[in-house]
Amino acid sequence: MKNSKYLLSLLLLGAGIVNSNAQTESQIFPIVTVPIPKEIALEVGGMTFLPNDELAVATRRGEVWIITNPYMKDGEQPKYRLFAHGMHEILGLNYIKGDIYLTQRAELTRLRDLDGDGEVDEYRTMYSWPLSGNYHEYAYGPMLDKDGNMVVTLNLGWIGFGESMSKWHGWMLKFTPDFTMKPFATGFRSPAAFALNNNGDIFYAENQGDWVGSGSITHVEEGDFLGNPAGLIWADQPGSPVKLRKKDIPDTGEPKYDVAKRVPGLKTPSVWIPHSIMGNSTSGILNYSDNGNMGPFKGQLFVGDQAQSKISRVFLEKVKGVYQGMVFPFREGFSSGILRMNWGSDGSMLVGMTSRGWSSTGKEEYGLQRLTWSGIMPFEVQTVKAQPDGFELEFTMPVDEKTARNAGSYKLSTFTYKYHHIYGSPVINQSPRNIKAIVISPDHKRVRLVLDSLKEGYIHEIRTEGLRSEGDNTPLLHNYGYYTLNKIPDGEKVVATAENKPTGSMQTANAAQGMDHHHMGNMTATNSKITGSTAAGKHVTKQPISWKNGPDKTILLGTKPGLKFDITNLTLKAGTKVKLTFANTDDMLHNFVLTTPGAGNVVGEMVMKMGLDGEKYDFVPNSAKVLAHTTLLQPGKSDTIYFTVPKTPGIYPFICSYPGHYTVMKGQIKVIK
Amino acid sequence: MAFFTCCATYTWAQSANPYVLNAGTKPYLLRSYLMFDGKKRTHVISVGTSEKLNYSYDLKQGALLQVWRGQFLDVTEMWKDRGEPQLAKPLGTVLPLSAAPAITALTDQNAVWPDSISFDDLQNKGYVLDKSKMPTFLYSSNGADVSDKIVVQSGGSGIDRTISISNSKGPLYCRIAAAQTITALKDNIYSIGNKTYTIKVSAETKTFIRKTKNGQELLAQLTNGTDSLTYSLIW
Numbered sequence: 001m002k003n004s005k006y007l008l009s010l011l012l013l014g015a016g017i018v019n020s021n022a023q024t025e026s027q028i029f030p031i032v033t034v035p036i037p038k039e040i041a042l043e044v045g046g047m048t049f050l051p052n053d054e055l056a057v058a059t060r061r062g063e064v065w066i067i068t069n070p071y072m073k074d075g076e077q078p079k080y081r082l083f084a085h086g087m088h089e090i091l092g093l094n095y096i097k098g099d100i101y102l103t104q105r106a107e108l109t110r111l112r113d114l115d116g117d118g119e120v121d122e123y124r125t126m127y128s129w130p131l132s133g134n135y136h137e138y139a140y141g142p143m144l145d146k147d148g149n150m151v152v153t154l155n156l157g158w159i160g161f162g163e164s165m166s167k168w169h170g171w172m173l174k175f176t177p178d179f180t181m182k183p184f185a186t187g188f189r190s191p192a193a194f195a196l197n198n199n200g201d202i203f204y205a206e207n208q209g210d211w212v213g214s215g216s217i218t219h220v221e222e223g224d225f226l227g228n229p230a231g232l233i234w235a236d237q238p239g240s241p242v243k244l245r246k247k248d249i250p251d252t253g254e255p256k257y258d259v260a261k262r263v264p265g266l267k268t269p270s271v272w273i274p275h276s277i278m279g280n281s282t283s284g285i286l287n288y289s290d291n292g293n294m295g296p297f298k299g300q301l302f303v304g305d306q307a308q309s310k311i312s313r314v315f316l317e318k319v320k321g322v323y324q325g326m327v328f329p330f331r332e333g334f335s336s337g338i339l340r341m342n343w344g345s346d347g348s349m350l351v352g353m354t355s356r357g358w359s360s361t362g363k364e365e366y367g368l369q370r371l372t373w374s375g376i377m378p379f380e381v382q383t384v385k386a387q388p389d390g391f392e393l394e395f396t397m398p399v400d401e402k403t404a405r406n407a408g409s410y411k412l413s414t415f416t417y418k419y420h421h422i423y424g425s426p427v428i429n430q431s432p433r434n435i436k437a438i439v440i441s442p443d444h445k446r447v448r449l450v451l452d453s454l455k456e457g458y459i460h461e462i463r464t465e466g467l468r469s470e471g472d473n474t475p476l477l478h479n480y481g482y483y484t485l486n487k488i489p490d491g492e493k494v495v496a497t498a499e500n501k502p503t504g505s506m507q508t509a510n511a512a513q514g515m516d517h518h519h520m521g522n523m524t525a526t527n528s529k530i531t532g533s534t535a536a537g538k539h540v541t542k543q544p545i546s547w548k549n550g551p552d553k554t555i556l557l558g559t560k561p562g563l564k565f566d567i568t569n570l571t572l573k574a575g576t577k578v579k580l581t582f583a584n585t586d587d588m589l590h591n592f593v594l595t596t597p598g599a600g601n602v603v604g605e606m607v608m609k610m611g612l613d614g615e616k617y618d619f620v621p622n623s624a625k626v627l628a629h630t631t632l633l634q635p636g637k638s639d640t641i642y643f644t645v646p647k648t649p650g651i652y653p654f655i656c657s658y659p660g661h662y663t664v665m666k667g668q669i670k671v672i673k
Numbered sequence: 674m675a676f677f678t679c680c681a682t683y684t685w686a687q688s689a690n691p692y693v694l695n696a697g698t699k700p701y702l703l704r705s706y707l708m709f710d711g712k713k714r715t716h717v718i719s720v721g722t723s724e725k726l727n728y729s730y731d732l733k734q735g736a737l738l739q740v741w742r743g744q745f746l747d748v749t750e751m752w753k754d755r756g757e758p759q760l761a762k763p764l765g766t767v768l769p770l771s772a773a774p775a776i777t778a779l780t781d782q783n784a785v786w787p788d789s790i791s792f793d794d795l796q797n798k799g800y801v802l803d804k805s806k807m808p809t810f811l812y813s814s815n816g817a818d819v820s821d822k823i824v825v826q827s828g829g830s831g832i833d834r835t836i837s838i839s840n841s842k843g844p845l846y847c848r849i850a851a852a853q854t855i856t857a858l859k860d861n862i863y864s865i866g867n868k869t870y871t872i873k874v875s876a877e878t879k880t881f882i883r884k885t886k887n888g889q890e891l892l893a894q895l896t897n898g899t900d901s902l903t904y905s906l907i908w
Contacts, residue, residue: 062704085701085702104704110799128733356755561754
């Protein structure tokens with residue numbers, strides 16, 4: 001009865017978490033919406049502040065708006081004026097050395113208002129690159145690197161898989177001050193954002209897709225190959241610093257870290273951002289420099305997510321010359337899909353958004369919001385540093401020693417992803433880690449967890465649900481995160497003694513169940529874990545023998561761009577025997593899930609609680625509300641299922657249950673007598 | 674509403690289709706992909722004017738692709754959902770012109786006009802707007818710096834195009850028109866393609882008509898290192 005035991009531990013845990021001291025994100029980091037005039041479709045592609053503290057915002061419709069007083073100081077509304085227009089899907093904007101630069105699909109552009117009338121009259125092409133005409137050929141940047149070069153990235157096209165259909169797509173390019181182009185690195189798939197950390201090193205954000213098991217941020221150096229082989233077709237061109245060729249890249253589904261060990265030049269992520277837990281679509285990166293005022297996290301990176309309308313926080317450290325670190329939840333609940341973040345002059349964070357074409361948790365088509373810090377100290381894990389035998393957690397305020405000493409306050413496990421041409425990856429090679437010793441610093445602000453073993457190259461999930469603050473017994477604002485352990489540091493190991501022996505024991509359900517899918521999950525204070533469906537009767541792929549005359553009805557269901565089924569309304573008689581083929585012709589993963597009447601959203605929400613296991617179960621929750629479903633389909637794939645229409649007339653929703661898709665990718669079967 | 678928004682440079686048709694673009698009091702310029710002559714062009718800009726005379730221009734060929742009257746562009750395939758296939762569509766009957774570069778260096782007067790110029794042989798440098806916000810396109814090719822100003826005639830009967838070169842190392846040619854038939858009328862006026870449209874070249878420009886495999890071409894030579902020509906296209 002391992003499940004009931006697990007449930008019990010959940011209940012106990014839940015009981016401990018109900019706490020009037022609990023901090024909330026909205027209390028500590030309030031979000032202020034910057035109003036947008038209704039005539040303006042502010043689909044934010046790029047943002048930059050100008051020297052006079054006006055905010056310039058570039059849009060996917062090719063405009064540049066200048067916004068005065070986005071802070072709404074003195075109770076005044078912000079003012080918008082159109083500065084430039086007509087460019088081709090601007091996805092980067094930056095004020096550099098006295099000029100405004102941007103990237104549009106075809107080029108790096110400089111804007112100038114020569115006659116001072118407040119509108120641009122010189123649209124200067126600084127560098128132009130070829131395009132095949134694919135919609136997925138986006139361009140991002142520019143950003144100034146520490147040596148004064150401009151950095152731009154070019155997206156792969158999409159033709160059922162990512163492809164570099166024209167020169168330098170899938171690359172990061174650098175431009176010297178005289179705009180000589182130097183190819184810098186390749187292997188990019190959808191490099192929508194990049195930023196410098198405090199050391200001036202470049203980090204870029206990648207999105208799950210082909211050759212990319214999960215989103216991540218990665219340190220980019222000259223000559224790197226980041227993982228998607230499409231861009232390698234240009235690696236033999238003059239000026240390319242990349243030594244690898246397409247034939248060098250194995251497609252075995254092994255962990256990327258393992259492949260990189262025998263393929264020098266293949267770069268692995270600095271920090272994985274586990275898919276569907278921490279985000280679906282990694283976007284903007286913002287270095288917490290002295291310009292920001294967002295709590296005690298200076299020097300860390302904030303990473304946006306377009307699909308989940310939220311921001312994560314990343315602590316980085318360099319071990320044996322390699323960046324690695326921990327991603328934590330930071331703030332959710334933004335109004336649309338986050339693409340860009342910038343520091344305002346008051347230290348608040350301007351967050352620019354668009355969700356057009358890709359659904360986001362925040363339901364607005366576009367938006368501009370400002371994240372502020374109330375000044376209240378959040379109780380958070382401030383940093384996590386790798387140790388030779390475990391991790392050292394540093395807290396923003398002292399922890400209660402009793403909870404910190406208790407192994408039952410923690411839960412640790414390791415996993416990774418497959419590296420292959422297939423879109424995304426399930427979580428693989430999961431296993432729990434056990435705590436051998438716990439050392440608490442005299443000031444109670446640091447806790448060293450000594451583990452039975454570490455797994456180099458793996459993602460370490462660190463959950464700290466049982467910890468409380470010293471004195472007022474406050475739970476952590478966020479009690480989990482993911483450390484990517486690229487290198488295990490050298491140094492002294494802790495010797496287990498009676499003094500550092502943990503009290504209590506780690507949740508036995510975890511340790512005992514091993515590979516069982518229950519043991520990992522996106523369990524937060526109020527959410528209980530949803531498990532995956534294993535009911536074969538809901539995914540029937542062979543015509544039932546009892547259907548002597550075959551199906552009564554054959555349905556071919558497809559996709560339309562922008563997260564849509566190509567059929568959204570079906571009317572069927574109760575009891576109809578249906579053969580349904582769902583063909584995914586989109587560029588993302590999709591499935592088909594038929595639910596009981598009124599349960600489309602419920603099932604969609606359940607999937608959000610499936611945690612790391614979601615993909616393994618095709619994002620189909622174990623629920624009586626699910627009547628029939630296909631597998632999760634790769635782009636270009638299809639699945640045929642057989643089911644019988646329910647006997648009770650009514651409206652039966654069907655959805656794509658991939659996290660976040662259900663709100664827009666849906667239809668219904670009207671069942672009649 | 675308490676917002677101040679700048680002068681409406683353009684309007685979205687308020688009614689049925691939010692993806693219909695038109696110039697307001699000022700021209701609307703839009704970069705896009707564009708189908709022309711059966712091929713998807715990727716470095717195209719279209720210019721819509723309040724006179725409802727519109728044109729498309731290939732920035733990587735220096736080519737005036739097409740002109741049309743009426744509404745400007747339908748951008749549904751760019752601005753709706755993900756924007757596939759990212760094509761702008763002219764709203765009106767277009768007069769197709771040519772995708773070939775306007776300027777080239779010919780080895781002799783009988784050399785064939787090139788269909789295109791390769792990507793790396795033309796450096797597009799963008800465009801500048803005049804007081805009325807109409808563009809002059811800038812590029813270099815064939816060893817010369819080229820500016821190409823295309824504006825709408827007051828009264829709206831056609832467009833005026835001025836092509837200027839500077840720093841040219843040798844003589845260049847400009848192809849003003851290509852068609853099955855080109856007929857020279859009086860005063861530097863030519864009827865193109867059996868009266869499809871009319872070209873009027875400025876008096877000081879020396880032009881000549883030559884035969885090609887497919888018909889005829891109206892060319893002008895730009896002899897000097899710094900030179901220019903102006904013509905009007907009326908349709």
